[in-house]
Amino acid sequence: MSRVRPVVERMHGYVPGEQPRGGTVVKLNTNENPYPPAPGVIAAVAACAAADLRLYPDPMATALREAAARRYGVASEHVLVGNGSDDLLTMLMRTFVGPDDVVVYPEPTYSLYDTLVTIQEGRSLTIPFPADFALPAALADADGRVLIICNPNSPSGTFTPLDVIEDLARGREWIVVVDEAYVDFAPATALPLVARYDNVLVLRSLSKSFSLAGMRIGLAFGHPELLAELAKVKDSYNVSRVAIAAGVAALEDYTWMEQNVARIVASRARLSKELRAVGYDVLPSAANFVLARRPGEDQGAVQAALRERGVLVRHFATPRLADALRISVGTDEEIDRLLAELRALG
Numbered sequence: 397m398s399r400v401r402p403v404v405e406r407m408h409g410y411v412p413g414e415q416p417r418g419g420t421v422v423k424l425n426t427n428e429n430p431y432p433p434a435p436g437v438i439a440a441v442a443a444c445a446a447a448d449l450r451l452y453p454d455p456m457a458t459a460l461r462e463a464a465a466r467r468y469g470v471a472s473e474h475v476l477v478g479n480g481s482d483d484l485l486t487m488l489m490r491t492f493v494g495p496d497d498v499v500v501y502p503e504p505t506y507s508l509y510d511t512l513v514t515i516q517e518g519r520s521l522t523i524p525f526p527a528d529f530a531l532p533a534a535l536a537d538a539d540g541r542v543l544i545i546c547n548p549n550s551p552s553g554t555f556t557p558l559d560v561i562e563d564l565a566r567g568r569e570w571i572v573v574v575d576e577a578y579v580d581f582a583p584a585t586a587l588p589l590v591a592r593y594d595n596v597l598v599l600r601s602l603s604k605s606f607s608l609a610g611m612r613i614g615l616a617f618g619h620p621e622l623l624a625e626l627a628k629v630k631d632s633y634n635v636s637r638v639a640i641a642a643g644v645a646a647l648e649d650y651t652w653m654e655q656n657v658a659r660i661v662a663s664r665a666r667l668s669k670e671l672r673a674v675g676y677d678v679l680p681s682a683a684n685f686v687l688a689r690r691p692g693e694d695q696g697a698v699q700a701a702l703r704e705r706g707v708l709v710r711h712f713a714t715p716r717l718a719d720a721l722r723i724s725v726g727t728d729e730e731i732d733r734l735l736a737e738l739r740a741l742g
């Protein structure tokens with residue numbers, strides 16, 4: 397563990413086994429949903445566990461692809477399932493990125509992109525976001541095999557209008573990946589672009605809005621030929637039988653997800669307002685977290701002090717983000733606890 401520890405800490409901002417003990421830990425550091433998945437999901441998991449675990453899963457997760465196709469109004473050939481959307485990002489990189497291939501994305505953003513490009517010995521061409529995290533105009537002049545737009549972006553929570561993304565896909569050779577892990581908390585999805593452009597790949601996650609981070613389910617939407625290339629590098633049985641059953645049930649109770657999203661969006665507004673009241677600048681968020689900044693004041697010590705008090709939030713020790721905390725939107729009680737601890741710290 398000693399050698400792995402720094403790697404885990406860098407990737408996730410904490411080491412799970414080292415969470416503070418005693419008292420209730422308020423976990424606002426990895427953007428999980430504070431509410432449980434739909435009752436139908438729990439029932440489907442139990443039924444699957446009772447029936448079929450000795451059998452391998454369907455390698456193409458057909459039932460889940462069909463459920464996604466019904467839910468999102470596309471043909472199932474346009475859907476590929478991953479063991480979380482991280483798995484789909486890995487497939488993407490293994491398929492399209494080799495030594496010296498260029499992957500373009502604005503930064504700061506989801507750190508896994510850089511990790512995966514490095515593993516492939518590719519090159520990340522990163523273009524800095526301006527202070528308001530609007531998509532940098534310089535992206536239009538960049539070139540590479542793949543362009544990744546995280547929308548809403550993490551860790552800023554900011555949202556890029558779809559016409560801006562469409563302009564970057566139209567008439568271009570590169571594959572435009574829109575990472576929509578947080579899109580259910582946002583005003584619009586890039587899914588309609590998939591039907592219009594064969595170079596657009598939209599990645600979705602059931603970890604956040606559907607409360608299934610522990611189950612590991614991601615969905616890729618794209619042209620069937622693009623998905624066929626990704627499927628070539630897929631682990632044979634990348635999604636378990638239990639996850640397939642859970643995913644189908646989750647997509648079938650869309651209202652449950654929407655109700656939880658509505659609660660989180662309301663709590664997000666309150667959290668943003670209260671953080672501003674205690675002296676943080678908070679970017680408008682279209683996700684289930686906010687980025688709270690005290691310009692010029694490193695927030696590493698605040699994160700550590702909150703952690704001592706049993707409240708986990710995310711701090712990134714990079715020049716661009718050192719004066720900020722990324723805070724997931726929890727329940728109202730969790731938000732109260734965070735705010736009380738912040739006020740106690742002064």
Ligand SMILES: Cc1ncc(COP(=O)(O)O)c(C=O)c1O
Nearest residue numbers: 480481482506550577601603614
């Ligand atoms: C921007 C972004 N993309 C993808 C993921 C991965 O999600 P999943 O749990 O589906 O692998 C995350 C997880 O935090 C994320 O923040």
